[in-house]
Amino acid sequence: MSLADVLKAAVAVFAAAVVELGLLSYVEVADAHPELTLVFVVAVGLLRGPALGAAAGFWAGLVLDTASLETLGLTSLLLTLAGYWCGRFGEATTRSSANPVLVAVALTTVGFGLGSALLHFMLGETMPVSDFVVGVLLPSLALDLLVAYPVYRLARRLFPPAEKERRTEVTVLA
Amino acid sequence: MPSVPRQRTARVPVLGRELRPDGPSPGSTRALRARLLAAALVLVSLALITVYFRESSGGALHDAQRIGISILRPFEVAGERVSRPFRDAWGWTSDLLDAKGENAKLQRQVESLREQLIQNQTAARENEELRRLLQYRDGPRFPDDYTGVVTRVIARSPSPFNQEVVIAAGSNDGITRYDPVVTEEGLVGLVTDVAPSAARVTLLTDQQSAVSAVVLQSGATGIVRHGPSQSTLVLDRVDKDKLVNVGDTVITSGWRIGDLASVFPYNIPIGTVTAVGQNDVDLYKRIQVTPLVQFDSLGPLIVLVKKAGAGRR
Numbered sequence: 001m002s003l004a005d006v007l008k009a010a011v012a013v014f015a016a017a018v019v020e021l022g023l024l025s026y027v028e029v030a031d032a033h034p035e036l037t038l039v040f041v042v043a044v045g046l047l048r049g050p051a052l053g054a055a056a057g058f059w060a061g062l063v064l065d066t067a068s069l070e071t072l073g074l075t076s077l078l079l080t081l082a083g084y085w086c087g088r089f090g091e092a093t094t095r096s097s098a099n100p101v102l103v104a105v106a107l108t109t110v111g112f113g114l115g116s117a118l119l120h121f122m123l124g125e126t127m128p129v130s131d132f133v134v135g136v137l138l139p140s141l142a143l144d145l146l147v148a149y150p151v152y153r154l155a156r157r158l159f160p161p162a163e164k165e166r167r168t169e170v171t172v173l174a
Numbered sequence: 175m176p177s178v179p180r181q182r183t184a185r186v187p188v189l190g191r192e193l194r195p196d197g198p199s200p201g202s203t204r205a206l207r208a209r210l211l212a213a214a215l216v217l218v219s220l221a222l223i224t225v226y227f228r229e230s231s232g233g234a235l236h237d238a239q240r241i242g243i244s245i246l247r248p249f250e251v252a253g254e255r256v257s258r259p260f261r262d263a264w265g266w267t268s269d270l271l272d273a274k275g276e277n278a279k280l281q282r283q284v285e286s287l288r289e290q291l292i293q294n295q296t297a298a299r300e301n302e303e304l305r306r307l308l309q310y311r312d313g314p315r316f317p318d319d320y321t322g323v324v325t326r327v328i329a330r331s332p333s334p335f336n337q338e339v340v341i342a343a344g345s346n347d348g349i350t351r352y353d354p355v356v357t358e359e360g361l362v363g364l365v366t367d368v369a370p371s372a373a374r375v376t377l378l379t380d381q382q383s384a385v386s387a388v389v390l391q392s393g394a395t396g397i398v399r400h401g402p403s404q405s406t407l408v409l410d411r412v413d414k415d416k417l418v419n420v421g422d423t424v425i426t427s428g429w430r431i432g433d434l435a436s437v438f439p440y441n442i443p444i445g446t447v448t449a450v451g452q453n454d455v456d457l458y459k460r461i462q463v464t465p466l467v468q469f470d471s472l473g474p475l476i477v478l479v480k481k482a483g484a485g486r487r
Contacts, residue, residue, distance in 0.1 A: 014249075018246075018249045018250065018252075018253045019253060020332065021250060021253065021329045021330075021332065022249075022250055022252075022253025022254045022256070022257050022328075022329065023253060023256070023257035023260065023261070025329065025330045025332060026257070026261045026264070026330070027264065028470070031334040031404065032334065033332070035332075049204070049208060050205075050208040050209075050212060051204070051207060051208035051211050051212075054208065054211055054212040054215050055211065055215065057215075058215040058218070058219065061219070063246070064332060065239075066239050066242035066243055066246060067242075067243060067246045067250060067329060067340075068329055068330075068331050068332055068333075068338075068340060068374075069239065069243060069338075069340060069367050069369070069372075069374040070331065070332075070333060070336070071223060071226055071227065072222045072223070072226045072235050072238075072239055073218075073219040073220065073221070073222025073223040073226060074219075074223055075332075076215070076218075076219040076222065077216060077219035077220060077223065080212060080215040080216055080219060081212070081216065083212075084208065084212035087208065116333070116335075117335075120333070120335045123227075125335045125336065125381070126335075126381075127334070127335055132334075135334070136334045
């Protein structure tokens, strides 16, 4: 995790949060809108590993919570976990999975939605399960998948893949 | 062990023992650091949530958040301005699709919107909205003892659990917590958090909102709360013997007991009764109200600020 990567991620996540709040929050399908910042954090995690993914998620959550005067730390917690998990997911599956970006975005969106619902439930803010699934979770999933590839391509230009490390294959014959 | 040329894959036969490196590899060190960093950030997040909830609205984190939104506000305003033409285009498209099956009145609205889009008169429309608000503010329907601060929505809550918006006016404009927010159409909500240059408004459709209300035609009183969907409200606590009909208008009741008064002034329109029902089991009538305000496309808003010396809340 180089300093240049950290600075680029901080600026890019900030810009993504501003675009999400200023523009994409008005693009609503049912009660959901495209979660650009979440998808960007997923992309950073996939491209640069769990450390930068977690840091980018934490920063993104702070910006989102501050800009919308929401409970400070709530979105940071979820996005930190999302960024870290995507980093691990990227390390483990990028070479073997056919569509790691779509799979990661889908799983992270569902996890983020369920985590958000759980935290809000613990804070006393509830919503009928059917409304949540039909009105929030499924539309969010569709919208996030829709923006996944463009956002990932943009993130890939910002964070080009490092030169592949030389690997040594060891086969145990026993 | 036979020597293996560099840059080649090594297949090493090892019988009877596991291959273990002499020390921690760079990869495992990196993974450990990432784990520690993530754990630290999770702990910081949990600490933030805990402190934020336990402290008062004047606490250090709330203050820091207000400073943060003051810093972010120029970016949000810029983002809102840049996105406005796209949103106008999106709104026009949505309205056009909705209007296809509608009557001549909606057709006229579509034509009006099309003309506005062709002429690119976003500024003209904004002026018209502001003029209507000013007419309302200077007209007889505007509540006494209040002054109006005209402002605009700059952000919406990203969470589907909260029906809230952030407006571009705050304590620097005289806005305080629990100030009512209206449009010329009716009641929008209540200011629930204030920063120097921005404020959070909890909308009437939020599950935390409740307003004392009265049916204009019959005088039946009750409490307006969020309904089964986010575009409807319910008028609760109306006795069964009260007469309420579909089409009746619901307004704020604006009660006062001694020095204690409702945060909402009297006679602000809330909505129209669209369904009335009752059965033997329920204690009260079941009344569904459609709000007069379009909460998904809020334009300019007016925050009602109590005049100095106009009475305590």
